[in-house]
Amino acid sequence: MLNLAIIGPGLVGSEFISQVLKSTTRTFRIIAVSNSKRMVLSQTTAPLTNSSWKTQLESPSATPTDLAKLAAHAASQQEPCVVVDCTSSDAVAECYPVWLRMGLHVITPNKKAFSGPLPLWDDIQKAAKEGKAHVFHESTVGAGLPILSTLRDLIETGDDITRIEGIFSGTLSYLFNNFSSPNPPTTPSTFSQTVSTAKSLGYTEPDPRDDLNGMDVARKVVILGRCAGIPLDLTTLHVENMVPEQLRNAPNADAFMQQLPEADAHFAKLNEDARKEQCVLRYVGCVDPNGQSSVKLAKYPLAHPFAALTGSDNVIAFTTRIFPSPLIVQGAGAGAAVTAFGMFCDLLKIDRILSPHA
Amino acid sequence: MLNLAIIGPGLVGSEFISQVLKSTTRTFRIIAVSNSKRMVLSQTTAPLTNSSWKTQLESPSATPTDLAKLAAHAASQQEPCVVVDCTSSDAVAECYPVWLRMGLHVITPNKKAFSGPLPLWDDIQKAAKEGKAHVFHESTVGAGLPILSTLRDLIETGDDITRIEGIFSGTLSYLFNNFSSPNPPTTPSTFSQTVSTAKSLGYTEPDPRDDLNGMDVARKVVILGRCAGIPLDLTTLHVENMVPEQLRNAPNADAFMQQLPEADAHFAKLNEDARKEQCVLRYVGCVDPNGQSSVKLAKYPLAHPFAALTGSDNVIAFTTRIFPSPLIVQGAGAGAAVTAFGMFCDLLKIDRILSPHA
Numbered sequence: 001m002l003n004l005a006i007i008g009p010g011l012v013g014s015e016f017i018s019q020v021l022k023s024t025t026r027t028f029r030i031i032a033v034s035n036s037k038r039m040v041l042s043q044t045t046a047p048l049t050n051s052s053w054k055t056q057l058e059s060p061s062a063t064p065t066d067l068a069k070l071a072a073h074a075a076s077q078q079e080p081c082v083v084v085d086c087t088s089s090d091a092v093a094e095c096y097p098v099w100l101r102m103g104l105h106v107i108t109p110n111k112k113a114f115s116g117p118l119p120l121w122d123d124i125q126k127a128a129k130e131g132k133a134h135v136f137h138e139s140t141v142g143a144g145l146p147i148l149s150t151l152r153d154l155i156e157t158g159d160d161i162t163r164i165e166g167i168f169s170g171t172l173s174y175l176f177n178n179f180s181s182p183n184p185p186t187t188p189s190t191f192s193q194t195v196s197t198a199k200s201l202g203y204t205e206p207d208p209r210d211d212l213n214g215m216d217v218a219r220k221v222v223i224l225g226r227c228a229g230i231p232l233d234l235t236t237l238h239v240e241n242m243v244p245e246q247l248r249n250a251p252n253a254d255a256f257m258q259q260l261p262e263a264d265a266h267f268a269k270l271n272e273d274a275r276k277e278q279c280v281l282r283y284v285g286c287v288d289p290n291g292q293s294s295v296k297l298a299k300y301p302l303a304h305p306f307a308a309l310t311g312s313d314n315v316i317a318f319t320t321r322i323f324p325s326p327l328i329v330q331g332a333g334a335g336a337a338v339t340a341f342g343m344f345c346d347l348l349k350i351d352r353i354l355s356p357h358a
Numbered sequence: 359m360l361n362l363a364i365i366g367p368g369l370v371g372s373e374f375i376s377q378v379l380k381s382t383t384r385t386f387r388i389i390a391v392s393n394s395k396r397m398v399l400s401q402t403t404a405p406l407t408n409s410s411w412k413t414q415l416e417s418p419s420a421t422p423t424d425l426a427k428l429a430a431h432a433a434s435q436q437e438p439c440v441v442v443d444c445t446s447s448d449a450v451a452e453c454y455p456v457w458l459r460m461g462l463h464v465i466t467p468n469k470k471a472f473s474g475p476l477p478l479w480d481d482i483q484k485a486a487k488e489g490k491a492h493v494f495h496e497s498t499v500g501a502g503l504p505i506l507s508t509l510r511d512l513i514e515t516g517d518d519i520t521r522i523e524g525i526f527s528g529t530l531s532y533l534f535n536n537f538s539s540p541n542p543p544t545t546p547s548t549f550s551q552t553v554s555t556a557k558s559l560g561y562t563e564p565d566p567r568d569d570l571n572g573m574d575v576a577r578k579v580v581i582l583g584r585c586a587g588i589p590l591d592l593t594t595l596h597v598e599n600m601v602p603e604q605l606r607n608a609p610n611a612d613a614f615m616q617q618l619p620e621a622d623a624h625f626a627k628l629n630e631d632a633r634k635e636q637c638v639l640r641y642v643g644c645v646d647p648n649g650q651s652s653v654k655l656a657k658y659p660l661a662h663p664f665a666a667l668t669g670s671d672n673v674i675a676f677t678t679r680i681f682p683s684p685l686i687v688q689g690a691g692a693g694a695a696v697t698a699f700g701m702f703c704d705l706l707k708i709d710r711i712l713s714p715h716a
Contacts, residue, residue, distance in 0.1 A: 019515060023514075153504070153699075153702075156381075157699055158377065158380050322696055332683055345515065348511065348515065
C-alpha cells in the first residue's frame with residue numbers, strides 16, 4: 001500500500017484523487033491534502049476519502065498550510081508516501097530535494113522544477129539517489145501520452161537520439177491545424193479569427209499571449225532535452241515568440257485581441273508561402289543533440305504526420321539510431337483527465353517497484 | 359545485477375545480447391546460451407561475453423540442449439535470472455509456467471504462449487504470481503513500440519477500452535501503403551506486382567501466403583485482447599484470409615507467385631471501390647470489447663492516420679474513455695534491432711523492480 005499527500009487539489013488534483021481511489025487492483029491511502037491556504041493531515045485510523053477530503057479541508061480541523069509539517073507527517077508513517085504536487089508553483093517545486101532526501105517520492109505535472117534553473121534539476125536527481133526515492137513527471141510533457149517513459153527507455157537501452165520533434169501545445173496545435181489545414185475551407189479564417197475561436201472554446205490561456213509566446217512549449221523542450229541528457233536552459237533556448245512586437249505591451253488580453261488583426265497579413269503571408277511549397281505551418285519544439293534545439297513556427301509537407309494532425313492533439317517523433325524512421329506518439333496532450341492519467345501511470349511505476357507482486 | 363539465460367540466439371537473440379552487454383548503466387551477466395541443438399552454461403567465475411558465447415556454443419564444452427538443466431542452472435545462481443526466449447517455438451513457450459514457478463523471470467518476442475490455448479495463458483499468469491516472477495512480452499506486438507506497456511497502463515489505471523485498432527504487420531503495411539496509396543503513381547502496380555516487390559525486398563515470409571493469410575496479425579490481436587482482459591481465441595477470431603481460395607493449395611511459393619496475377623482483378627476492384635469513397639485499403643486488426651474483434655481488409659478515409667502511413671510502419675490507435683480521440687503509437691514494428699529494443703525495455707522493467715536504485 002502507498003500513502004499519498006496531495007498538494008493543490010484543483011481540477012487536475014481532484015481528478016487524480018478520484019481516479020486512484022477507484023483502483024480495484026492496488027490500494028492507495030490519502031494521508032494529506034493541502035491547498036495554498038489550508039491543509040488536512042489524516043489520523044492513522046481515518047484516511048481521507050474521495051468524498052471527505054473537500055469537506056475536511058473546509059472544516060475547523062483544517063490548519064494553515066505548512067509544507068514542512070505535511071512532509072514530516074508523510075515521512076512519519078509506516079508505509080512509503082508519494083507527494084503529489086498538482087500546483088504550478090515554483091515554491092513547491094523547490095521543496096522536492098528536501099522531500100526526496102526524506103525518502104518521500106514525488107510525482108507531478110508541474111513543469112517548474114524540471115525546466116527551471118539547472119542546479120535545481122541536478123539537485124533533484126542527486127536527492128532522489130540519496131533518499132532512495134523516485135521522482136516521475138510524465139504529465140509535464142504531453143500529459144498522459146507515453147512520452148517521457150518512452151524517452152527513458154530509449155536512453156537507458158543505449159539508443160542514440162538523432163532528433164526529438166513535436167507539437168507540444170494543444171492550443172497551438174488547434175490553432176495551426178485550423179489556420180493552416182491541408183484541406184482549407186473555401187473561406188478560411190484569418191489568424192486573429194482562429195485565435196478568437198480558440199479563446200472562446202476555452203482552448204487558450206485567459207491571455208492568449210501566454211500561449212503564443214511559446215514559453216510553455218519551451219519548458220517542455222527543456223524537459224525533454226534534459227531527460228535525453230542534454231542540459232538545455234530556458235534562458236538560452238531559441239524560442240520564436242509569435243506575439244507581434246507591437247502587441248507585446250498591450251495592457252490586457254482584451255486590448256491584445258482587439259489589436260491582433262494587425263498581424264493577420266503577416267500570418268496570411270507565411271501561410272501562403274507554405275502552401276506554395278505544398279506545406280502547412282506547425283509550431284514545433286525540437287531537441288537536437290547537435291546544439292540546434294529550438295521552438296519555432298515551421299513548414300511541414302502535406303504528407304508529414306504533423307500535417308495530418310486534427311483537433312488539439314499533441315504529437316512527438318523520436319528519431320534515433322534504432323528508429324531512423326521515427327517512433328511517433330500522438331493524442332490528447334491537455335485536459336484534467338489525461339493529465340491525471342499520466343500522473344496515475346507514474347504512481348503505478350512507483351507501486352510496481354515497491355509492491356512488485358500486488 | 360541480473361543473470362540472463364538466452365534461448366535461440368539467432369538474428370534477434372544476437373542483437374539482444376549485443377545491446378544489453380553494451381549497457382553502461384546496468385549490469386547483466388549471461389549465464390546460459392542455448393540453440394536447438396547445443397547449450398553452454400557459464401561457470402560462476404566466467405560469464406559468457408559478447409565475443410565468447412558463439413565460440414563456446416561451437417566448442418567441445420557445449421553439451422546437448424536440455425532446457426530442464428538450463429533452468430536448474432539459472433535457478434541455482436545467487437542472483438535473479440531472466441530467461442530470454444528468442445525462438446518462435448511452442449515447446450519452449452510451454453516451459454514458461456515451470457520456469458516462472460521456479461522464480462525465473464521470462465521475456466520474449468515469441469507469440470506462441472500468449473496467442474495459443476487459453477489454459478496456457480491462464481497458467482502463465484498464475485505461475486508468475488506463485489513464483490513471484492515477472493513475464494513481459496512487449497515485442498510480441500509491434501516489436502519495440504510502446505504498445506503493451508501503454509495498454510497495461512490504460513488497464514491498470516481503470517480506463518475503459520472502447521476499441522483497439524491497428525496495422526500490425528510490417529509486410530501488409532508496406533503492401534497496402536503502396537498498392538492503395540492516397541497519392542497513387544500514374545502507373546500503379548497491380549496487387550501481384552506489389553507482393554512481388556515486397557518479396558524481392560525481403561519484406562515477406564519466404565511464402566507470402568504466410569503473411570496474406572492474416573494469422574500473424576491474428577496472433578497479435580489475440581494478445582492485445584487478452585492483455586485488455588478479453589479472452590480472445592485464435593480458433594474463433596474472425597480473420598479475413600487474403601489468399602484467394604484457388605491459390606491456397608498451390609504446392610509452393612513459386613507456384614503461388616506465378617498464379618497470383620489471377621487475383622489482380624479482385625484487388626483492383628476493391629481498391630477502385632475504396633477510391634470512389636475517398637478511401638484507401640488497409641489490413642487491420644481490431645480488438646472490440648463488444649465481441650466484434652476481427653482481422654480484415656478495411657477502407658479508411660484519406661484523412662485517417664492509417665491512410666498516411668508510409669514504408670512498413672506499424673500503427674495502433676487506442677480509443678478509450680479517457681482518450682475518446684485515440685492515443686496513437688506509430689513506427690517500425692519489425693526487424694531485429696527494434697525487436698531486441700522491445701525486449702531490452704522489458705528487461706529494464708524487471709531490473710528497475712529488482713534494483714530500483716541502480
